[in-house]
Amino acid sequence: MTGRGGTAPKLAPYAFVAPAVVLFVLVFALPIAYTVYLSLFRTEVKGLGLGRGSRSEVFVGLDNYVRALTDAELGAGAVRVVAYGAILVPTMLGLALVFALLLDEDRVRARGFSRIAIFLPYAIPVVIASLLWGFLYLPGTSPLNQLLDALSLPGVNLLSPAGIYFAVANIAVWGGVGYNMVVLYTALRSIPRDLYEAARIDGCTPWQVAVRIKIPLLAPALVLTSLFSIIATLQVFVEPTTLAPLTNSLSLTWTPLMKVYQDAFGRGDIYSAAATSVLIAAAMFALSFVLLRVTRSRAFGGER
Amino acid sequence: MRLDIAKKAAALGLGLALLAGCGGGTEQTTDGPVELSFWAWAPDIDKVVDKWNASHPDVKVVVSKQAQGDELVTKLLTAAKGGNPPDLAQVEFQSLPTLVSNDVVADISEGAAVAKDKFAPGVWDQVTLGGSGVYAVPQDSGPMMFYYRADLFAEYGLKVPTTWDEYAQTARDLRAKAPDKFLGTFSSNDPGWFAGLVQQAGGSWWSVDGDTWKVTVDDAATKKVAQYWSGLIREGAIDKSPMYTPEWNKALNDGTQVGWLSAVWAPGVLKGNAESTLGKWAMAPMPQWDAAEPRTGSWGGSTTAVTAGSKHQKAATEFAVWLNTDPAAVEGLVTQSAIYPAATSAQEALTNPPAFFPNQPDFYTKAAEIAATSSGFTWGPNVNVTYTAYRNAIGEAISGGGDLVPALAKMQGATVDDMKANGFKVGG
Known part of the structure; x- marks a missing residue:
């Protein structure tokens, strides 16, 4: 032109x-x-x-980078986040997938209500969710413990050093299942219905339809939700920060991002906080890139 | 989504960039009335400031409730870096060296040195940092005391402990008589509380020798305190959950916590967190290490500081002195903001007990006697680092069995490492 x-x-x-x-x-x-x-x-x-x-x-x-990379607490925080993610991601996506498949079944009742009920926790701000769960976890105020006590059973303390991973992951599962379910459910609804019909005519049970047809066709959506979940896992900050004052089991530098926050606003050292931020961003970028590379051929098939 | 973390870092970076950009306002001319901004968190302090504004038409002070405690320190550091700090700020004693070291607060010895006689020497030392400068005017102090449920003590036939040995025995006796109750808790959440206990035992965490800092967070007195509490924790004689949690509030309310080692401001907290126990508490001096020489430590307490970036340091200093020494102002602080004044004459003038302690009419007479036994303490330039290390290491020690002494070495290590990394001269 x-x-x-x-x-x-x-x-x-x-x-x-x-x-x-x-x-x-x-x-x-x-x-x-x-x-x-x-x-x-x-x-x-x-x-x-x-x-x-x-x-x-x-x-x-590069001094700040060297210090960050050799910082034992930062490394320990990264390990804790991996352990937390190992609990969170499979549980959350597993539940989201199960709910999405159930809602997609033709025989299911109260579909609209169930979908909203499962999705609703996602709409609750994480800080408020963490406070609510904190009340429920504290042995002294926990209704679960009151129930166990009434049954003369020993109480449980989810805020113990071992229980804390589940306590933190549970909040994220509770909040995240609904969101991931909606993504997966939407992907399921876009699968042509005649595939199911053909399968049924070939004698497939609903279970076989789910495992052999729906889940493979869901692969791109599953990769996407996994990626989002893993990134969200690495960014975990609000839940442990909100729970930390309630328990001896959570340090203020429990995750790498909490360490960044402590460095910047606790110690007033924005320089090392900046270096750690750059490292975390680089790690996330690398991880996302590798994950997409590895899964692309399988998940997106012919797409390029 | 992938870029979220980068966005957060970016937001932080941008915030700082903007702050840096908007620094350095124009020099204000002094003809018109001067307006001073004052960052504070004491409740209703604006009503006290109104008194100043009514009698000083030339200097108008505007209160801004930005944050409190450590968060306000963070804000001050950021604002000073950006070049637009407030003129005045409420600052806790232990944060002063951090702010002095970052050049955030001004040396106001010229205008404030006259106020020296109004305060106990131990309190005044904390605003001079042991040197010739004066970096703030003391506002309120927090001498530590022992609070206990008088009704429950009578019910279980317990005597008020006067020494730490008696405290331990009372804790055990209570557990024997009421296995679901505790005389107190050791909290990993409250480093200031532990620092108060250490002050009482005669510990010293920082000291200055020429131009070198000496750091002794794991000194003998601190170890003595840590060992004492380790014993009680491992025995199960006291509780080990943090303070200021919903669980702890409930325990105060329903009598699970029968005692609280706290400070003079405790009545306000009890009123807020355990309202159903009105009139059931009583206050006594802290249990002592050496009954012949009673001492106490401080938990909390704050000052009014003038910032180095203020364009009206003289007027601001005048206000800071007025706020904390003028009888009408201090009376306002006591009645409106419910603080315990640092000025000694004001401490003696307090007659009515706190509303939550109608059963103890001589509350403030006793409090003034206890306040007079406060130990001095030198705070270092990175108290926040030590405090974070306390929360992490003590929390871990309590979950890991209850031996607190190794945690002190971690606190010492973290403090010294941070100071060395910043270029401080650290000896000893």
């Missing part, structure tokens, strides 16, 4: 992309660059560190 005089036509496309580019640069590229910049510095204190001008910003290269 050639401009018919004047500069206006040449400028138009730039004008159209300008808002997006400006926003991208302002709220995305610039802050990331600033975070990376900050991660290369630290403060240096002179003497007692009291009085004017006793702190200065000094360039330290």
Whole structure:
């Protein structure tokens, strides 16, 4: 296309992309660059560190990264998150899949109500959900323990060092099943119905239809929900932060993101917090990339 | 979704960038009335400030309730970095060195040194950090005391413990008579509480020698306190769940917690968290290590500081001194904000007991006597690091069997490592 005089036509496309580019640069590229910049510095204190001008910003290269990578607490936090994810992701997606398949059955009743009932916890803010569950977990206020007590059975303490993984994962399962169910259910509804009919004519039981037809066709949606769930797992922050004051079993640096928060706002060291943030972002990016690579050929079949 | 974490980091980065960008306002001319912003969290402190505004038309103070305690420190650090801090801020004693070290609060010795005589020496030392500067004016203090359910003590025939040995024995006796009740709890959630117990035992966590910091978070007195509580925890003589949880509130309400080692401000907390126990509590001095030489520590307490970034430090200093020493102002702080004033004359002037303690008419007379036995304490420039280490390491120690002493080494290590990493000179 050639401009018919004047500069206006040449400028138009730039004008159209300008808002997006400006926003991208302002709220995305610039802050990331600033975070990376900050991660290369630290403060240096002179003497007692009291009085004017006793702190200065000094360039330290990759020191903050080296410190973060060799930090035992950060590594321990990463291990804890993996253990937490090992409980959370299979449980949450398993339940979501079961519910989606059940709701997709023709014989099911009260479908609309069930769908909303399962989805509703997703609409509850995580902080409030964590507080609610915290009340339910505390041995002294737990209705479960009151029930066990009435039956003369020993009480349980989900806030014990071993129980805490389940306690935290349970909140995420409770909140996340509904969301994932809706994604899977929507994908199920888009599968052509005549496939089922053909299967039935060939003598498939509903169980076989589910396992042999529905689940394989759901693979792309399952990959997507897995990816989202794994990323959400790595970002776990609100649940353990809200529960931490209630128990001896949760440290303030229980997950890597909690460590970042503590570094930035507890210790006032935004430099190492920036370095750790960059590392976490890089790890997530790498993980997502590998996961998509590995699953793409299987899940998306012919798509390229 | 994949980029969420990056977005969060970005938001943080952008926030800082914006703050950096909007720093350095214009110098205000001094002809018109001066307006000072004051970040504070004491309840109804704005009503006390109104008194100042009524009598000082030239200097208007505007209260802004931004956050409290440590969160306000975080906000102050960020605001100072961005170049637009408030003029005045309420700051807890243990946070002052952090703020001084970050150049957030101003040395106001010129205007505030006159107030020195109004405060107990141990309190005043905490705003000078042992040097010649004055970094804030003390507002309220939190001498620690022992609170107990007088009705339940009578019911179980318990005597108020005066020494720590007696406290341990009372805890055991109570468990024997009422197996579902506790004399107290050891909380991994409240490092300030533990620091108070350590002060009482004569511990010292930071000290200054020339231009070198000495850090002794695991000193002999601290170890003594930790060992004492380790014994009680392992015996099961006391509870080990954190304070300030719904469970703990319930335990205060239903009498599961029969005692509380707390500070002078406890009546307000009890009123809020255990309203059904009105008039059932009584206050006594802390159990002692050495009954011949009674001492107590402090839990909480705050100051009014002037920021280094303020354009009106002189006026702000004047206000800070007025707020905490003027009789009318301090009376307002006591009646409106329900704080325990740091000024000694105001402590002596308190006559009526707190509303939650109608059964103890001499509450404040006793409190003033106890306050006079407060130990001094030097806070370091990274108390927040030590406190976080306390919460993590003590929590772990309690879940792992109850030996608290190894946790002290972790607190010491975390504190020293952080100071060294920041370039502080740390010796000893």
